Amino acid sequence: MSVLSTGIRMTTPATIxxxxxxxxxxxxxTLSIALLLSIDWxxxxxxxxxxxxxxxxxxxxxxxxxxxxxxxxxxxxxAGVTTxxxxxxxxxVLWQWGFLSVTxxxxxxxxxxxxxxLAIGLPGVVLFASxxxxxxxxxxxxxxxxxxxxxxxxxxxxxxxxxxxxDWRALGMAxxxxxxxxxxxxxxxxxxxxxxxxxxxxxxVRRGSKLAxxxxxxxxxxTITRTWARPSRLHPRDGVVLGxxxxxxxxxxxxxxxxxxxxxxxx
Amino acid sequence: xxxxxxxxxxxxxxxxxxLGASGAGKSTLVHAxxxxxxxxxxxxxxxxxxxxxxxxxxxxxxRVGLVLQDPDSQVVLARVGDDVAFGCENLGVRQEEIWHxxxxxxxxVGLGLPLDTASSTLSGGQKQRLALAGMLAMKPGLMLLDEPxxxxxxxxxxxxxxxxxxxxRGTDVTMIVIEHRVAVWRDVVNRVIVLNPxxxxxxxxxxxxxxxxxxxxxxxxxxxxxxxxxxxxVRQRMSTEIAQPLMAxxxxxxxxxxxxARRPVVVAGGIDLDIRAGSSTMVTGANGTGKSTLxxxxxxxxxxxxxxxxxxxxxxxxxxxxxxxxxxxxxLTRIGTVFQDPEHQFLRATVRDExxxxxxxxxxxxxxxxxxxxxxxxxxHLDDLASANPFTLSGGEKRRLSVATVxxxxxxxxxxxxxxxxxxSRTWQELLALLAEQLDRGTAVAAVTHDRELxxxxxxxxxxxxxxxxxxxxxxx
Numbered sequence: 001m002s003v004l005s006t007g008i009r010m011t012t013p014a015t016i017x018x019x020x021x022x023x024x025x026x027x028x029x030t031l032s033i034a035l036l037l038s039i040d041w042x043x044x045x046x047x048x049x050x051x052x053x054x055x056x057x058x059x060x061x062x063x064x065x066x067x068x069x070x071x072x073x074x075x076x077x078x079a080g081v082t083t084x085x086x087x088x089x090x091x092x093v094l095w096q097w098g099f100l101s102v103t104x105x106x107x108x109x110x111x112x113x114x115x116x117x118l119a120i121g122l123p124g125v126v127l128f129a130s131x132x133x134x135x136x137x138x139x140x141x142x143x144x145x146x147x148x149x150x151x152x153x154x155x156x157x158x159x160x161x162x163x164x165x166x167d168w169r170a171l172g173m174a175x176x177x178x179x180x181x182x183x184x185x186x187x188x189x190x191x192x193x194x195x196x197x198x199x200x201x202x203x204x205v206r207r208g209s210k211l212a213x214x215x216x217x218x219x220x221x222x223t224i225t226r227t228w229a230r231p232s233r234l235h236p237r238d239g240v241v242l243g244x245x246x247x248x249x250x251x252x253x254x255x256x257x258x259x260x261x262x263x264x265x266x267x
Numbered sequence: 268x269x270x271x272x273x274x275x276x277x278x279x280x281x282x283x284x285x286l287g288a289s290g291a292g293k294s295t296l297v298h299a300x301x302x303x304x305x306x307x308x309x310x311x312x313x314x315x316x317x318x319x320x321x322x323x324x325x326x327x328x329x330r331v332g333l334v335l336q337d338p339d340s341q342v343v344l345a346r347v348g349d350d351v352a353f354g355c356e357n358l359g360v361r362q363e364e365i366w367h368x369x370x371x372x373x374x375x376v377g378l379g380l381p382l383d384t385a386s387s388t389l390s391g392g393q394k395q396r397l398a399l400a401g402m403l404a405m406k407p408g409l410m411l412l413d414e415p416x417x418x419x420x421x422x423x424x425x426x427x428x429x430x431x432x433x434x435x436r437g438t439d440v441t442m443i444v445i446e447h448r449v450a451v452w453r454d455v456v457n458r459v460i461v462l463n464p465x466x467x468x469x470x471x472x473x474x475x476x477x478x479x480x481x482x483x484x485x486x487x488x489x490x491x492x493x494x495x496x497x498x499x500x501v502r503q504r505m506s507t508e509i510a511q512p513l514m515a516x517x518x519x520x521x522x523x524x525x526x527x528a529r530r531p532v533v534v535a536g537g538i539d540l541d542i543r544a545g546s547s548t549m550v551t552g553a554n555g556t557g558k559s560t561l562x563x564x565x566x567x568x569x570x571x572x573x574x575x576x577x578x579x580x581x582x583x584x585x586x587x588x589x590x591x592x593x594x595x596x597x598x599l600t601r602i603g604t605v606f607q608d609p610e611h612q613f614l615r616a617t618v619r620d621e622x623x624x625x626x627x628x629x630x631x632x633x634x635x636x637x638x639x640x641x642x643x644x645x646x647x648h649l650d651d652l653a654s655a656n657p658f659t660l661s662g663g664e665k666r667r668l669s670v671a672t673v674x675x676x677x678x679x680x681x682x683x684x685x686x687x688x689x690x691x692s693r694t695w696q697e698l699l700a701l702l703a704e705q706l707d708r709g710t711a712v713a714a715v716t717h718d719r720e721l722x723x724x725x726x727x728x729x730x731x732x733x734x735x736x737x738x739x740x741x742x743x744x
Contacts, residue, residue, distance in 0.1 A: 134344060134345055134349055159342070159343070159345060167611075170611045173563060173569075174612040175595070175614070176595045177568060177595075177598060177603070177604040178595075178614060178624055179598065179599030179624070179628030180595060180614065180628055181595030182594050203610065207339070210337055210340035210341075211340045211341070214398070216303045217302075218343070218353055218354035218402070219357035220343075220353070221357075222357060224359045227360055227361060228362065229352035229356050229362060
């Protein structure tokens with residue numbers, strides 16, 4: 001599973017990697033919900049500032065951090081600029097060209113969006129890059145009591161995703177060898193990709209059903225009550241992490257209300 | 268109906284080799300014993316009675332363990348230890364007991380790896396031993412092995428066979444193994460049962476007894492029996508001196524470009540080749556020495572990682588010197604590639620359509636295409652299967668079809684990646700006859716293989732790859 005399992009666990013024993021995945025999930029959800037309730041720059045800035053203070057304590061070095069969070073750093077300005085240009089206009093018009101317009105309102109909205117993407121995305125990536133999928137599944141089933149069948153089925157399926165890349169390449173080569181690898185124009189390229197994607201689907205379903213047989217043969221899905229080889233429990237440190245998450249969310253909302261920028265999205 | 272009218276008693280502690288022609292229902296029987304046959308709504312219905320310890324298989328989960336053929340689709344979890352523990356967890360074994368059993372069974376199969384080793388990094392033989400350890404940890408009374416070594420290279424086969432033997436020693440565990448290479452299991456088993464494709468049992472008894480009586484008939488049905496090896500093809504040798512040179516390599520390095528990287532990682536180097544019409548070149552070497560990568564590079568499917576690989580005029584026919592630069596359609600009539608896994612190269616829903624893909628892409632007319640396809644269907648004994656879905660064919664039929672699809676466009680060079688892997692002796696014999704026929708017609712054949720018998724039977728030249736920084740060494744034949 002080259003793509004998915006190279007969590008930080010494998011490279012450095014980061015502090016954050018020892019936190020129970022369920023606690024991490026709760027923190028990520030709390031922050032996301034708190035920051036999605038309002039779109040304003042104060043709440044996002046406060047959350048981001050708190051996170052900036054905490055990130056060095058996660059046990060990730062700068063290089064690892066930047067590598068893993070690259071998509072977020074690209075997405076944030078992109079979302080911001082898009083909102084500035086196309087977002088709801090209000091206030092003074094600063095610049096206009098055809099459909100594109102920059103106003104006071106769209107500018108502050110854009111800044112708020114970009115900050116928000118960072119404030120939700122950065123901790124999200126840090127929390128999940130340090131999470132092993134197996135540990136998350138253990139937590140979901142043992143602490144949240146989600147049905148083991150679905151959790152473990154999903155986990156086993158996830159392992160097959162790692163084989164996709166290899167299969168995709170093999171299929172591409174096979175098509176080239178069979179004489180159907182020349183895409184003529186854009187349409188040809190699209191048709192070729194679609195039919196190759198379908199072949200990948202067929203291959204994956206076949207492999208999935210073989211895996212299901214192997215799991216069934218190992219007693220999976222029987223009526224016996226399952227035990228767990230890796231007990232997943234919540235420790236005091238998980239409470240601390242969750243507490244920090246709640247505090248950041250509360251601080252962000254309080255400051256935004258105090259500053260008068262709070263703008264409840266559903267109102 | 269896959270299996271019918273079968274009356275059979277297997278006593279505790281017996282080690283059974285289950286034989287039968289392909290299609291005799293060996294796998295079906297073993298799946299039924301494991302209780303993983305989908306019942307009457309999905310996979311058809313069952314008549315009669317099948318009892319393990321006097322109970323139905325579905326009710327005795329954990330008493331029966333199953334190891335299947337494909338190493339990749341049996342690994343459930345990402346870490347070695349977790350994967351072995353998976354079966355125990357499902358059986359409700361106490362946690363402390365689980366880890367005790369995990370280390371015990373990993374030891375039994377000789378897999379002394381740290382428990383957090385990523386299961387994706389294991390070789391095929393190691394993955395099969397991992398599957399075996401997972402089964403042993405469940406402490407089954409009956410071990411079922413469904414062609415556990417068919418997808419492995421010779422070293423892997425021995426690795427797995429020995430692991431099974433070691434884990435059975437001193438226990439009263441019953442074992443049933445399906446395998447068409449008799450030599451591998453002969454000394455491990457004490458009973459051989461031959462299924463009759465028409466229902467019931469053909470022979471049942473000690474290995475010597477059964478193979479002595481039924482050996483010749485079984486060999487004719489595709490079972491590998493050392494005393495009755497498949498016939499080797501006879502070739503009308505062309506003088507390779509006058510044969511036209513098709514492809515040449517000097518100091519060639521091959522490698523693959525990893526995901527999101529720009530430069531290939533070289534896996535083999537120092538390769539010199541001289542491929543001529545009507546002659547065969549077999550590439551051998553241990554796992555991981557870059558045999559498949561070399562095949563794909565020669566086939567124009569991977570770019571050259573260094574050195575020279577030149578398609579000479581007799582092969583290129585105006586398409587340029589570098590096969591990798593050719594268009595897919597140019598490749599079609601010049602170099603044909605048979606992949607290790609036939610399923611990767613199937614494109615259509617019926618055998619007939621599958622065979623028409625090549626001629627159609629090469630721009631042949633309808634009538635011509637039909638004529639070519641009809642001829643191939645008959646020659647490769649696929650005519651009864653013309654409207655079958657390629658994915659539903661047996662292993663041997665899939666292999667024949669994958670070769671036939673390539674022959675349909677009459678390429679000047681055939682590149683084959685492990686063409687005889689996991690094949691029964693009948694398919695092996697047919698395949699070799701077909702390759703010999705192609706060679707006699709002046710087609711060049713290049714194959715990478717672990718199969719010593721294939722090399723002995725057909726190779727004009729052998730190139731042995733060794734791990735880097737070693738170079739490829741031609742073997743004097």
